[in-house]
Amino acid sequence: MADTIIEVNRAPMLTLWAAVVAERQGYDRDAALALGKAVAGLNAQSKGRSLGIFGPPKAVEGAMKELAGAFEPEKLADCAYGLYERFRPQIASGRRGWGQKGEPDLALIRSLKG
Numbered sequence: 001m002a003d004t005i006i007e008v009n010r011a012p013m014l015t016l017w018a019a020v021v022a023e024r025q026g027y028d029r030d031a032a033l034a035l036g037k038a039v040a041g042l043n044a045q046s047k048g049r050s051l052g053i054f055g056p057p058k059a060v061e062g063a064m065k066e067l068a069g070a071f072e073p074e075k076l077a078d079c080a081y082g083l084y085e086r087f088r089p090q091i092a093s094g095r096r097g098w099g100q101k102g103e104p105d106l107a108l109i110r111s112l113k114g
Contacts, residue, residue: 070113
């Protein structure tokens, strides 16, 4: 059987590899995937800092903290992803949007406090 050729960026590859390694070390699938995501996220943060892309927390984090603070923790847990869907940067849908950058709208984030 011939191998299928796929294209993928590095973050999902690192996530999957770290999950496979964690499973091999005895973690269950859910825990392994969580560890894989953490490894990929930490790696991306480190790389972004070394490239000067990520600096110390700035205005976006502040707006997100204001928004989160407007909700009781239990309510926030229920609506957090729905809020994210409303304020996430707009990019092309499907494959065209994979890896694209968008501009966060701080006024929109702040307006969702309700």
